[in-house]
Amino acid sequence: MDQFRLFPPQASTSSHEVDALFFALTLISLFFMAIIFLPIIFFSVKYRRGSSADRSNPSSGSFWVESGWTIGPIFLSLGLFAWSALAYFRLERRPANAIEVQVVGKQWMWKLQHAEGKREINELHVPVNSTVAMTMTSQDVIHSFFVPAFRVKQDVVPGRYTGIWFKPTRTGEYHIFCAQYCGTQHSQMVGRVVVMEPQAYENWLKSGEPTESIVLAGERLFHDRGCSGCHSPNSQFHAPLLQGLYRKPVPLADGTMATANDEYLRDSILQPAKQITAGYANIMPSFTGHLSEEEIMQLIAYLKYIGNQPPPSQ
Ligand code: HEC
Ligand SMILES: [Cu+2]
The missing domain is CATH 2.60.40.420 (Cupredoxins -  blue copper proteins)
Structure with missing residues (x-):
């Protein structure tokens, strides 16, 4: 190697x-x-000062040559x-x-x-x-x-x-x-x-x-870090359920739409105030500084896992 x-x-x-x-x-x-360079060298030798090359009738352009080197390239x-x-x-x-x-x-x-x-x-x-x-x-x-x-x-x-x-x-x-x-x-x-x-x-x-799989580690974090306290059907807080969310369009409070991709999930955890889901209050705390990059990836893996399951029936 x-x-x-x-x-x-x-x-x-x-x-x-x-x-x-x-x-x-x-x-x-x-x-x-x-x-390009071979003709330059050739002509600079042929027409060097003092050479006896024929300099009468210099050619002044050719339609075919010029079209060729434009269209070809x-x-x-x-x-x-x-x-x-x-x-x-x-x-x-x-x-x-x-x-x-x-x-x-x-x-x-x-x-x-x-x-x-x-x-x-x-x-x-x-x-x-x-x-x-x-x-x-x-x-x-x-x-x-x-x-x-x-x-x-x-x-x-x-x-x-x-x-x-x-x-x-x-x-x-x-x-x-x-x-x-x-x-x-x-x-x-x-x-x-x-x-x-x-x-x-x-x-x-x-x-x-x-080892504990990434999804299981994410599930453990989801409970340990208190996410499940809000994001569960029997929570006292009004927070969206995350089942069936992954890759789906999400209506936001400002009237625009977002797609729940990895980037969106990441931002939802670290900067929850950036994109507020329509119909919910901005009560989710930011987890910036409280989770390592590995933990965020594990949480997202878990959110993707439940996000690919059928959404809860309302
Ligand atoms: C205090 C309650 C609370 C806690 C704790 C909480 N959230 Fe939230 N979360 C909310 C609310 C309310 C919203 C909707 C408003 C918003 O977008 O900020 C939300 C939005 C989200 C969204 C976007 C959902 C959507 O439908 O667009 C994701 C993803 C999310 N939370 C993940 C998490 C994760 C992961 C944790 C734990 C690290 C967590 N939340 C902790 C209340 C909470
Ligand atoms: Cu490096």
Whole structure:
């Protein structure tokens, strides 16, 4: 894994696509560099001062040459645009049924947690040929999660969630880097992805101490932190029930609509006054500073879990 090489190994489904695009761009640039600079060199030698080249009848433009070098590059660049846009959309669209991993970046380490509850630091174990989707945030400055062998890189930003996904195609160990300068020990914010055979991965998940799944941890927090005291059918407070909420439109008190996605759930917990649900009073306390990023992710995992269940009948 540590020998020097010009290009990282191609170890995910997107690596070939990204590399093909990269090499196409490089070849096209080389081509244009050649057809611009070779004539410049040729003509500066041919027409250097004192040379006996024929300077009579200088040509003053050609309709066909000028149209060609305008229209050709237009279609070439539109083609590149379409190609890279398609690749971008494919990389941005988070596939369903992926293995979920939660990531919190901090100065200077990666903290990861699997849906089953297993935690890792600077290491990520995943099975080969399965799609892995990461939800990431930072508890301090901006970091960037970069796995060159998978050709994925994504900023990890405090206060919001970003995501990437990949599908490893080869077992082995691959570098994780932080690709955003994040302080004095930025260069040591490195780790490795260990891509395993599915059976070995299952065994690895079961190894060590038994863990509480992210959803169960979220449910525990939901009770321990008093959320359930308001958000339950028999609460004395008038608060919305959260079953069936996830990804649904929410009417807000100011007349606008919001969608109950991860970002909305996060804001509801940390800045409840920002978006008040229509028909309710602004009585929910802010939990800013009372929950770690991991705990917020666990609460959201639980809210997603109950949010995907049928809504309560009123
Ligand atoms: C004091 C009672 C109270 C507590 C405690 C409370 N909430 Fe709320 N919550 C409310 C009320 C009232 C609203 C609706 C008004 C608003 O949007 O702020 C609400 C709104 C929400 C929403 C948006 C719901 C929607 O339908 O749009 C979410 C999500 C939420 N709370 C989650 C939580 C979580 C998670 C906790 C615990 C960490 C919690 N709440 C603690 C009273 C409470
Ligand atoms: Cu970093």
